[in-house]
Amino acid sequence: MNIVIALLLAYLLGSIPSGLWIGKLIFHKDLHEHGSGNTGATNTFRTLGVTAGMVVFIIDLLKGTLAVMLPMSFLFDIKGISPLIFGLLAVLGHTISIFDKFKGGKAVATSGGVILGYQPTFLLFLLIVFVIILILFSMISLSSISAAFAAIFGIAVFPAFHFILNNYNWFFSLIICIMSAVILVKHRSNMNRIRDHQESLVPFGFNLSHQNKRN
Incomplete structure (x- = not known):
């Protein structure tokens, strides 16, 4: 029973639509009706400002981290089940939220939170990739896409050289x-939009792919 409750709690934790709720309660704006229509941190930055965006980013990040910590907490102390299962449920909750008519964000921050709770050094590598791409191309979306590919590259290559990841872990992979x-x-x-050179840009960086759309 503890396992079932913890799994459900992980999903519900991930389902918290922080951007949507902050937008409605504090700014009286529905993020679904502004910008990309997404409720994640990026659209919150663009629609509600830097402070709100940072708050939503931190909450979404911590949803993944706290979910990973659930099976090791004093509330459950579950043995024999990987904390990554709980993290994955938080990610699914974030993207298919029961509190938002089964809509949600794009899972970048919450996925990062899962990795932060399980393998923080690997997250640092992904963060470096994210920042480099952001500076070069001025696109949060491309940075997120690049970090996703970098994660796959990392789990495939790093263990062979005992760099960051010491061994191959099939379940983590x-x-x-x-x-x-x-x-x-x-x-x-x-x-x-990137292909059509119409993707939204942050107000810094080199925009090396010469996108035309600016916020």
Whole structure:
């Protein structure tokens, strides 16, 4: 019973639509009606401002981290089940939220939170990739897509050299592949806009792909 309750709690934790609720309660704006229509941190930044965006980012990140910590907490102390299962449920909750008519965000921050709770050094590598791509191309979407591909590359290559990941962990690799796939699927429309040079840009960086759309 403890396992079932913890799994359900992980999903519900991930389902908290922080951007949607903050937008409605504090700014009286429905994020579904502004910008990309997404309720994640990126659209919150663009629609509600930097402070709200940072708050939503931190909450979404911590949803993944706290979910990973659930089976090790004093509330449950569950043995024999990987904490990554709970993290994955939080990611699914974030993208298919029961509190938002089974809609949600693009899973970048929450996936990062899962990795932060399980393998923080690997997250640092992904963060470096994210920041480099952001500076070069001025697109959060492309940075997220690149980090997803970098995660797949990392789990395939790093253990062979005992760099960051000391050994191959098939279950961690599976979870990384699933989370990366979710991120890539959720960014399909962004990929189309990038191809058409119409993707939204942050107000800094080099915009090396020469996108035309600016916020």
